[in-house]
Amino acid sequence: MMVNCCGLLTSQKEPVPLKSVEVELEVRDHVAAVVSTLNYENKEDKPLEAVFVFPLPGDAAVCHFSAKIGQIQIVAEVKEKQKAREEYDDALSSGQQAFLLEESEQSPDIFSLSVGSLPPGESASIRLEYVTELAVQADEGLRFILPAVLNPRYQPQGSEGGSVQVTSVPASLVPYSLSFSARVSSPRPVSKVESNCPLDPLQYLNTEQSQATVKLAAGHKFDRDVELLIYYKDAHQPTAVVEAGQASAKPGSLMGDPVVMLSLYPEFPQAVMSSLASCGEFVFLLDRSGSMDGPRIKSARDTLLLLLKSLPMGCYFNIYSFGSSHEHIFPKSVEYSQETMEEALKKVEEMNANLGGTEILKPLKDIYSQPCIPNQPRQLFVFTDGEVGNTKEVINLVKKNSGSHRCFSFGIGEGASSALINGLAKEGGGHAQFITGTDRMQPKVMQSLRFALQPAVVDISVTWDLPKGVSVTALSPPITALFQGQRSLIYGQLTGQSSEAAEGCVTVKYSLAGHPSQNQLHFSLQPAEDTGLTVHRLAARTLIRSLEMEETERRGEQDEGVKKKKVVELSVQSGVSSAFTSFIAVNKGNGETIQGPLVRRNVPTPMMGYCMMSGPPVMMMKMSRMPGPAFHCAMSRSMASPSDEMSCDMPEITCARKAKAPSSPGFLSNMKKKRVVFKRAQSEADHLSPQSDGQHVNDASSSSANSSPQQPPRDPLLQLVFLQKASGCWVLDPALAAALGKTSEEVEKPKPASVNKEVWATILALIWLHGFKMDAQEEWELLAMKAASWLRAQNAPCVTECVDAGNSLLGCKVQKDVLGL
Structure with a gap:
């Protein structure tokens, strides 16, 4: 019998009740409020239950959920998760319509939306609102991400817990449409808005250019997350926003009192920042699971090449890689030298995405089991596409070891879990970066290496100076990491009264390379107008996250119950989602029940x-x-x-x-x-070897008998970088001449007679970098500093003569002082 299916179909030929998704984004300075409307329609002849599992930003605070059926609007309430589920099931079994929104207990960036009892021919419109902080990028842009891609999350063997079914199709077969518009407003002018997806032109709403709107061009293909980068003029100004409490809430409660949000950008003394650290233990952890196949693993190999060349002499390093199992290059971290660097590069060239699943917990435990090296602060770099199911367990392990290291995380590709990547960096006192679409991985990774080479900030304290009668309760966890120019957000609940003209002051004190330092911000206690409850909800989310992450293993079930009760109370009071609560809405309507068995449709x-x-x-x-x-x-x-x-x-x-x-x-x-x-x-x-599994491996990498490093990659910049020695110098040989686009004779002939070959080769390499690769300066800047430092230590004669001769040979006009000589 032929089934007559109307409307949109999945590739399994099942009708899809979700027809369209409309997203409206409002950005105020560095906070975003998002309204998503999901429009459903049942074109079948039987009542449906539609289940949609989808990603949201990991630090989003979901604060409103409602459904509109015809002219009836039902606003959901936040309830304890089990109670909400029972209420939902009871409503469906008694023929009522019900709507349930749940956050995953394992990963806070995954939500499940159940639309129950949608009668034949009926339409429903679901409205979902959330607020989120916008992360600051290396180039000072603010990043908003609308996750469109939900990749499967690898669940390690032996892990507990049930599952919810997620139907997934290739991006080209997604049967619903997306429309997306954004409005940006700030005290400072908006200089530009960029995206990885086609946008309609930016429209300014005022002459100061501090308000603007932008739309996603029609026909989004669902093959990538929608990423928006917002740039303000003078973005690095500290700011404070005081938001009035909710009139209906009890005074003294989080929602009843005013809340302040401070955005701090610490400025470190120039004298301390001028010299980057020349020590440290650098541990690189690379995801080699099957989903890293293709360009991702090649980019990761190129990035490890740049990292290894940029490390300072005198440091220690090791490289781990993982999939279903894990490997390391050295049994323990080794001192950085020409020999150890060459050995590591040989192994890196052979690395492929051939280790199966994404078991990240075991290699992390292995790394943490190694004793730290005295006077070599440990810096961990994690590269992953973030497809793990045990997110909270992984983040808890990093948090437990946060006293012994800093963790820098990199989410690679579409659908990387923002909860995992941000959580690793936040709990590990480091910095998170996301690499999507055609982004080059190298600039972002080198930015993080610069942070890792900054001296660690210790003894961080925050003190408040407030008028008499006003007190503050800190809602944010203590600051564990400060980096030059990077933002720190602090939330505080203000209790008590003061005169309207009153102002407060917050001071962040810290010690940097043995030097005590501080930054101050004065702010008005007068509440800002028209902020809604955005700041309160973000503060509640911060507090909920801190409670959820609290270590309870050693204290037993009783304390786990106390923690859960606190989270539920706070979640219900603030109307913000948590791992232990759900949004539930039931349409009690006109008492009519929906007849017939329900058919489940997975969107x-x-x-x-x-x-x-x-x-x-x-x-x-x-x-x-x-x-x-x-x-x-x-x-x-x-x-x-x-x-x-x-x-x-x-x-x-x-x-x-x-x-x-x-x-x-x-x-x-x-x-x-x-x-x-x-x-x-x-x-x-049939039986793929590491060299033949379809990866982009250089032909030379298969010559295991040869003890010299593999031939350089073909990209001219990476080819030159590959030839640099661990000390920072280059050697005058045919490979260098080829990388510079010259013959050996052309390169050797103009060398001043009194200058040794390595000095000449190193000056040529630096001139070539400054002359031809300034657009990629952030990628090679650290290794060029190392080269300049090596040159200065040689006390070589005729440096000016060398630079002039080098410019003449290469056709450049690079000044000697630009090279750092």
Whole structure:
């Protein structure tokens, strides 16, 4: 019998009740308020339950959830999670409409929205509001991300908890549309707004250019997250906003009292900042799971090359990599030298995305089990596409070890978990960066290395000076990391009364390389107009997150219960989501019940197509709502024959062919494996070696007999970088001549007679970098500083003569002082 399906269909030919998503963004200075409207329509002849699992920014505070059916508007309430679920189930079983919004207990950037009992022909409009802080980028832009891509999260073997089913389709098959508009306002002029997606032109709303609107061009393909970068003039000014409390809330409560939000940009003394640290233990942890395949792993290898060349002499380093298992280059961190650097580079060139799943917990435990090296502060760099299911467990481990290191995290590719990447950096006292679309990884990583080379700030304290009768309760956790020019946000609840003209003062004191220092900010206690409750909700979210992250393992179930009770109370009072609460709305309506059995429809989410599957995978995210395997995938009829294997970063799986595969329990259990295995047509790829698994590996990297490093990458900049020695110098040889685009004779002939070859080679390399690669200066700046330092230590004669001769040879006009000589 042929089923007559109207409307939009998934690739499984099931109707999709979600028709469109409309997003309105309002940015005020560095805080964003977002309103998402999801429009549903049931075009089937039976009542539906639509379930949509989707990503939100990891630090978003969801503060409003409502549904409109016809002319009826139902506003949801925040309730304890189990109570909300029971109320939802009871409503559906008694034929009422109900709406449930839940945050994942494992990862705060994943939400599940259930729309229950949508009768035939009925439409519903769901309104979801959240507020979030905007992260400051290395180039001073503020980054807003609208996650569109939800990748499967790898659930480590043996981890507990149920799952909620997520249907996922390739981006091109997403059956609903997205419209997105933004309004930006700030005390300072908006200089520009950029995006990774096509935008309509920026429209200014006033002559000061401090207000503007911008829209996403029509026809978004759902193949990437929507990223907006907002630039203000004079962005690095400290600011304070005082927001009045809610009139209906009890005075003395968080929502009843005024709340202040301070945005601080510490400025460090120039004398301390002029010399970067020449010590440290640098540990690099690289994700080599299947989903890192292709350009991601190649970019990561190029980035490790730059990092290794930029490290200071006298430091220690090691490189770990992980998937389902993990590896390290050295048994423990080794001193940085020409020999250890060469050995590491050889191993890096052989690295491929061939280690299966994303088990990040075990390598982190291994790193933390190594004793710290005296007077070498540990700096951990984590590179991952962030597809882990045990996010909170990983962040807790970093937090537990935050006293012994700083953690710098990098989220690679679309759909990287913002909760994981931001959480690692926040709890590890470091800095987070996201690399999406066609972004080059190198500039962002080198920015973080510059932060890591800054002396660690210790003894950080925040003191308040307020008028008599006014007191403050800190709502933010203590500041654990300060970096030159990076923002720190502090929230405080203000209690008591003062005269209207009163002002307060906050002082941040700290010690930097043994020098006591401080920054101050004076602010008015007069509440700002028209801020709604944005600041209160962000403060509540900060407090909820701190409570959720509190360590309770050692204190037993009783304390866990106390913590949960506190979170639930705060979440209900502030109307902000948490891991222990849900939003629930029930349409009591006119008493009419909906007849007939409910049919469940899973709304598909876009996913990047790692596995080259022709049918959509169905993933299980941990939302503790439904028991089930970590991942279930129904292969479509057109899959290739079982000739070959391709590994993919996904958890334990059951695969059943739709066409002819038997679906007996025996067949399914035989298919269960630690890593997912899919079939590929070319049989010659059967047993892939590290050199032949489809990665971008240089031909020379397979010559294991040769003890010299592999041939340099083809990119001219990386080719030159590859040839630099650990000490910072270059050697005058045919490889350098080729990298400079010259013959050996052309390079050797103009060398002044009294100058040694290494000095001449190093000056030539520096002139080439300054003459031809200024657009990538942030990538090579640190290794150029190392080279200049080496040159100064040589006390070489005729440096001016060398620079003139080098400019003449290369056709440049670089001044000697620009080279740092």
